[in-house]
Amino acid sequence: MTKTIFRNxxxxxxxxxxxxxxxxxxxxxxxTIEETYEALRQETTYVISGMKLCGLDYLKxxxxxxxxxxxDADGNVLYDSEYENLSSNQGTNAEVIEAFESGEGRETRRxxxxxxxxxxxxxxxxxxxxxxxxxxxxxxxxxxxxVSPVLWVFVLVLIISGILAFRAAKQIVTPIxxxxxxxxxxxxxxxxxxxxxxxxxxxxxxxxxxxQREEMRxxxxxxxxxxxxxxxxxxxxxxxxxxxxxxxxxxxxxxSKDIYKESQRLISLINDIIKLSRLDEEADLPPKKDMxxxxxxxxxxxxxxxxxxxxxxxxxxxxxxxxxxxxxxxxYEMVYNLCDNAIKYNYPGGKVIMETVADEKSTKxxxxxNGIGIPPEHQKRVFERFYRVDRSHSKEIGGTGLGLSIVxxxxxxxxxxxxxxxxxxxxxxxxxxxxxxxx
Numbered sequence: 497m498t499k500t501i502f503r504n505x506x507x508x509x510x511x512x513x514x515x516x517x518x519x520x521x522x523x524x525x526x527x528t529i530e531e532t533y534e535a536l537r538q539e540t541t542y543v544i545s546g547m548k549l550c551g552l553d554y555l556k557x558x559x560x561x562x563x564x565x566x567x568d569a570d571g572n573v574l575y576d577s578e579y580e581n582l583s584s585n586q587g588t589n590a591e592v593i594e595a596f597e598s599g600e601g602r603e604t605r606r607x608x609x610x611x612x613x614x615x616x617x618x619x620x621x622x623x624x625x626x627x628x629x630x631x632x633x634x635x636x637x638x639x640x641x642x643v644s645p646v647l648w649v650f651v652l653v654l655i656i657s658g659i660l661a662f663r664a665a666k667q668i669v670t671p672i673x674x675x676x677x678x679x680x681x682x683x684x685x686x687x688x689x690x691x692x693x694x695x696x697x698x699x700x701x702x703x704x705x706x707x708q709r710e711e712m713r714x715x716x717x718x719x720x721x722x723x724x725x726x727x728x729x730x731x732x733x734x735x736x737x738x739x740x741x742x743x744x745x746x747x748x749x750x751x752s753k754d755i756y757k758e759s760q761r762l763i764s765l766i767n768d769i770i771k772l773s774r775l776d777e778e779a780d781l782p783p784k785k786d787m788x789x790x791x792x793x794x795x796x797x798x799x800x801x802x803x804x805x806x807x808x809x810x811x812x813x814x815x816x817x818x819x820x821x822x823x824x825x826x827x828y829e830m831v832y833n834l835c836d837n838a839i840k841y842n843y844p845g846g847k848v849i850m851e852t853v854a855d856e857k858s859t860k861x862x863x864x865x866n867g868i869g870i871p872p873e874h875q876k877r878v879f880e881r882f883y884r885v886d887r888s889h890s891k892e893i894g895g896t897g898l899g900l901s902i903v904x905x906x907x908x909x910x911x912x913x914x915x916x917x918x919x920x921x922x923x924x925x926x927x928x929x930x931x932x933x934x935x
Contacts, residue, residue, distance in 0.1 A: 510654065529615070533602055536562065536617035536629045543627055544619065565628045567592060567618075574625065579609060586628075591616040595626045604633065730758045782823050784910075789818045789827070789861060789930075793850045796831045800839060808844045811835070815852035820859050820930045822910050830906040833899035834863040834926055841924075842867030858929045866923040875918055879904040903928075 539562060546554040555564060555575050566575040571587020586592055594601025595618035607614040607630070618628040734751045737743050743751060790813075797811045804811050831850070838848040842865050853860040870878060879900045907914045907928050918924040 540619050563630045567626045569624045591618040595620045784821050790815050790852045804839050809839045810847045812849045818852040818854045826906050830903045838865035861928045864925040869920040870918040
C-alpha cells in the first residue's frame with residue numbers, strides 16, 4: 497500500500513511538474529522568439545542607416561552574426577553575407593512578399609540554402625529594394641536553455657517531491673497497519689470507521705457460515721453413516737443366518753430377495769451421493785446445449801409409467817416445445833426425482849401433471865400432484881440432504897432422501913429458481929424457473 501500511495505503521489509507530482517514545465521517553456525519560447533524578432537528589427541534599422549551612408553560597401557564590411565540579404569524589386573539577390581552567388585529568386589518568400597506589400601514582413605521556416613529552421617525579418621527600403629536579416633531558431637533554443645537555470649530548479653523539485661511523497665505515504669499507511677481489528681479502539685481516520693464496521697460484519701457472517709457449514713458437515717456425515725449402516729446391517733444379518741445354515745429352504749429365497757432389495761437401496765444411495773458431490777464440485781458434467789424441455793418431460797413420463805401404473809397413478813404432460821440451454825442428463829434426473837416423488841407420495845388413483853410454460857422472462861417447469869402434501873413447518877427443509885417429513889413412511893416407499901437436494905443443486909447449476917406450494921391432503925406443486933438466455 498505504501499508503494500501504491502508513493503507511486504500515485506509521485507506520479508501526480510511529475511504530471512503537475514511536466515505541465516508547469518511545458519507552460520513555462522512555452523511562454524519562454526514565445527517570449528524569446530518575439531524578443532529575437534525585435535532584435536532583428538532593431539539591427540535592420542542600423543543596417544539601413546549604414547547603407548544610406550556607405551551603400552554596398554557598408555554591407556560588405558559588416559561584421560554581424562546574422563545573415564544579411566539584399567533583394568531587388570524583382571526578387572533577385574543583390575547581396576548575401578553568407579552566399580556570394582545566391583542565384584535563387586527570393587521574391588516568392590512570404591516575408592519578402594509581405595515587405596513589398598506592407599513595408600515589413602517576417603516568417604519562421606526551413607531555409608532552402610542550409611536546411612535549418614530559420615527566423616526571417618524583411619523591410620522595404622526607399623529605393624524599392626528589400627533588406628532581410630535572418631537567424632537560425634537553434635541559436636534561440638540554445639540561448640533559451642543557457643539562460644534557464646529554472647531547469648535545475650525543476651530537477652530539485654522532482655527530487656524533493658519524491659522524498660515528500662514517500663514520507664507522506666509512510667505516514668498515511670503506518671497508522672492503518674496498526675489498527676486493532678478486534679477492538680477498533682485506535683482508528684486513525686474517522687473515514688475508515690464504516691469500512692471497519694463492514695469488515696467486522698463480514699467476519700461475523702463468515703464465522704456464522706463456517707459454524708453452519710461445520711454443523712451441516714457433521715449432520716451429513718451422521719446421516720450418510722446411518723443411511724449406509726441400515727442396509728448393510730440388514731444384508732449382513734441375512735447373510736449371517738444363511739451362512740450358519742439356520743434358514744429353511746423356503747426362507748432362502750425370501751432372504752435373497754431382501755438382500756437384493758437392500759443392495760439396490762445401497763447402490764441408489766451411493767449413486768445419489770456421487771451425483772451431489774459432482775454438483776457441489778461442478779465436475780465431470782457434460783457441457784450445456786440447446787434442448788427441448790417438453791420432450792424431456794415426455795421421456796420421464798414414459799420411463800415412470802410402469803411405476804405409476806402399479807400405484808394406479810395417472811401422468812399427464814402439458815405444454816408445448818420449449819427450448820432451454822442445459823445439461824440433458826442432469827435435467828432428466830431432476831425431473832425424474834420430482835415426478836417419482838409425486839407418484840410415491842400420492843393417493844391410489846391420484847394424478848401427476850408435468851407442464852412447461854414459457855414467457856418473456858423465463859421458462860417454467862412445473863410438476864404438480866394431488867397427493868398427501870407437505871406440512872408448512874417442513875416445507876423449508878425438504879430440499880436439505882436426507883431430510884424426511886415422515887421417516888417411517890419414507891422407509892416403506894423407499895428412496896434415499898437426496899432426490900429434492902439433487903433438484904435444488906441442479907437448479908442452482910442452471911441459474912434457475914425453485915419454488916414450492918403445498919397443502920396437506922391436497923397435493924404439492926413444485927416450479928423450476930429457468931431464466932431466458934440471450935441468443
